[in-house]
Amino acid sequence: MGEGIVLKYNVPGDDFTRAGEASGAVKSQLKQMQLSPDVVRRVAIAMYEGEINMVIHAEGGTIEVCITPEYIDMVLKDKGPGIPDVEKAMQAGYSTAPDNVRNLGFGAGMGLPNMKKYTDEMKVETTLGVGTTVTMRIYI
Amino acid sequence: MGKFYNSVKLNEELCAGCINCIKRCPTQAIRVRNGKAEIKKEFCIDCGECIRICTHHAKLPIYDPLSIMDNYEYTVALPAPSLYAQFNNLEDINIALTGLKLMGFNDVYEVSGAAEIVSEMTREYLEKNRDKYPIISSACPSVVRLIRVRFPNLIDHLLPIMAPVDLAAKLAREKAVAQTGLAPDKIGIIFISPCPAKVTAKREPLGIESSEIDGVLAIKDVYPALLRYMKEAQNDTQDLGISGKIGISWGYSGGESGGLITDDYLAADGIENVIRVLNDLEDQKFDNLKFIELNACSGGCVGGVLTVENPYVAKVKLQRLRKYMPVACNRPAKIGNFNISDAYWTDEVQYEPVFKIGNDMKDSIAKMTRVNELCEMFPKLDCGACGAPTCKALAEDIIRGVAKESDCIHILRKLYKEAVSDEG
Known part of the structure; x- marks a missing residue:
């Protein structure tokens, strides 16, 4: 990865009150760097959505963010149930979130679609019963 | 400046x-x-x-002394609604307003009157600018200043309409000039303020080129002085009030939103809560909101540092005061030489990246890497003994060249021990 800042976070799966902590920390760090406000906003939203997904569906996981002069990479890894139909999950409004989560205002089926919308590149690797890795890149 | x-x-x-x-x-x-x-x-x-x-x-x-009144031939007091909330058992706002005249002001112009015009203009702006939802209130100068240094993505959401006090100052001067025939600069427009942030807003306004406010007095200074004149004012009360419920409600958190006649709003007060809301707003965590009212002080303007009364008690008092008032008494209209379109912001608020580290992305990465390394080295106690609020803030100060590692007493102790053992 060469010259760049690597930031690593553990996302706990059992504590909703902490969901968004990692993306919040990355956002505050990015805001202090010479980046356009729009890039900061896109990273913050994409990462927040991914982080929430990990909490809702996968009992947490890890996030690695790499900030380089050309791009920002985010790799979100979980050991959750995997996504049975990625294409469907990418559709706006499609959600498998349980009711208790929806009652909190999450699970609108916009997680993956928003992540795709706000990033330049996105890759979803998933194996049922093993877990999911989402890799996103935003060019600066 | x-x-x-x-x-x-x-x-x-x-x-x-x-x-x-x-x-x-x-x-x-x-x-x-x-x-x-x-x-x-x-x-x-x-x-x-x-x-x-x-x-x-x-x-x-920082604010002006009461003696600023002596600098002008004719003075107009602009009482903030929060002023009325300082008194116990005040039944009629006109008693406080008459008291202000007995105190030496030639006239009074309620900020809450101008606030009702801002409320109506905001309702219209909300209708016409759905693409900018949610619109963020710009009446609290601290909130506007916070957004300009920390939330560049939200600047476009700011309501581009003068704060009620600035509009009140313009209208009060128009009125005074028309009534007295004096030159505008002989007239002193004096705001009776719950907070010093309005002093900054007067000297370095954002959104407008210059403010019409000539002086800012503290409610806590005016309150005891005014109290003495209120007994007399009770006997011969003049009808000076110009506002209704909507205007008076601007004094507390939620009041500005209440004047918009919509349920799709959020009102947050207290600076830490404001920051949380702005952060969430930036991450697009809210749907279907038209308006966001933010006040830096807990409770809204009644919680300003220049007030005397407990903000929550003050809010109750304002609610009682407004009980039998008409909903609103002021409408946008041409007043003297002043067109209501002049109440819109004329200047763009610019993002001021004061917290930035590094001159370009490469430099930022190098410096932030160093900040993170320093943070690892520090004890993470955030003890403040170095003079910075957190270990991270000290690390950033070091990178900015205004502090050194040995400012951390824990590092200093280590250095000292090493030096002693070297000698031994």
Whole structure:
């Protein structure tokens, strides 16, 4: 990865009150760097959505963010149930979130679609019963 | 004066160099250096938290003395609605307004009157600018200053309409000129304010080129002086009030939103809560909101540092006062030479990236890497003994070249031990 800042976070799966902590920390760090406000906003939203997904569906996981002069990479890894139909999950409004989560205002089926919308590149690797890795890149 | 005027100053003699203010400051603008607190002008948003927390009373809000009235041939008092909330058992606002005249002002012009015009203009703006939802209130100068340094993505959401006090000042001057025939500069437009942030807004306004306010008095100074005249005012009360429920409600959090006649709003008060809302807003966590009202002080303007009464008690008093008032008494209209379209902002608010580290992305990465390394080295106690509020803030100061590693007493102790063992 060469010259760049690597930031690593553990996302706990059992504590909703902490969901968004990692993306919040990355956002505050990015805001202090010479980046356009729009890039900061896109990273913050994409990462927040991914982080929430990990909490809702996968009992947490890890996030690695790499900030380089050309791009920002985010790799979100979980050991959750995997996504049975990625294409469907990418559709706006499609959600498998349980009711208790929806009652909190999450699970609108916009997680993956928003992540795709706000990033330049996105890759979803998933194996049922093993877990999911989402890799996103935003060019600066 | 520059772009970053602050309305708080330090009384060096009283400052004990403790860590209370550096810990409380929401933008980490204060450092203790050489045993005294120093405010970094460009970081400060005039929220008044340091004035509240300072147990040594070393943080002084800046505002004008009552004697400023003597500088003008004709003076108009602009009472903020929060002024009325200071008195016990006030049944009629006109008693307070008449008292102001007995105190020496030639006329009064209620800020709440102008607020009702702003409310109606806001309703219209909301209808016409759905693409900008949610619109963020721009009446609290600290909130606008916070957004300009920390939330560049939200600047476009700011309501581009003058704060009620600025509109009131314009209208009051128009009225006074028409009534007296005096030159505008002979007339003193004097705001009776709940907070010193309005002093900054007067000197370095955002959104408008210049403010029509000539002086800012503290409610806490006016209140005891005015009290003496209110008995007399009770016997011969003049009908000076110009506002209704909507205008008076601007004095507390939720009041501005209430005047918009919509349920799709959010009202947050207290600077830490405001920051949380802005952060969430930036991450697009809210749907279907038209308006966001934000007040830096807990409870809204009644919680300003220049007020006397407990903000929550003050709110109850305002609610009682407005009970039998008409909903609103002021409508946007042409007044003298003043067109209501002049009440819109004329200047764009510019993002001021004061917290940035590094000159370009490469430089930022190198410097942030160093900040992160330093943070690893520090004990993460955030003890404040170095004069910075957190270990991270010290690391950033070091990178900015205004502090050194040995300012950390834990590092210093290590260095000292090493030096001693080298000698031994």
